[in-house]
């Protein structure tokens with residue numbers, strides 16, 4: 001019998017992919033990049049993505065703030081495509097503001113939280129930026145469901161480090177065996193939960209194959225399966 005349910009946030013409860021795309025579309029439109037001769041959205045996206053991934057991946061080691069990650073990513077992308085890189089600073093600021101205030105929700109997320117809220121204490125463990133995660137949850141009307149948020153950049157701990165899972169379990173005053181963690185990543189969520197001795201429910205909406213190395217306790221394809229699964233325990 002679980003006494004608390006913890007969730008990953010991005011692409012488990014909140015649709016990061018849609019939110020990011022939406023905020024980027026609107027930032028590009030606001031700064032009238034589409035009106036620049038030769039600007040192509042798909043090309044911009046395909047150049048931006050790996051540049052941004054590199055800065056994001058290196059940000060902790062290089063001690064780069066998220067505002068710099070975005071500024072540098074837009075700057076390098078614009079320069080590589082032959083556009084004025086000085087647009088990058090206002091573009092990055094607009095994008096970040098829009099992203100923090102955009103909330104696309106995964107299908108069934110509101111319902112599962114509404115159903116579980118009051119029955120279990122609920123928490124979030126997210127490898128994200130606190131400013132964005134807190135603002136997005138608020139925008140989506142979901143912040144009130146959670147007793148605790150454990151967000152990597154605020155804690156200096158990143159999944160799959162078991163320490164962030166251990167901190168969460170201790171904050172709830174529970175034993176590891178009394179907590180269930182739900183997430184969409186085998187790499188960060190499953191490995192971290194397993195290292196910490198917490199049962200893991202793999203949320204796998206597109207039905208990705210699960211290798212033999214990974215043996216989550218539960219696997220669900222829709223969030224509504226989670227409430228049914230808990231009801232039957």
Ligand SMILES: [Mg+2]
Nearest residue numbers: 008010011184
């Ligand atoms: Mg995720």
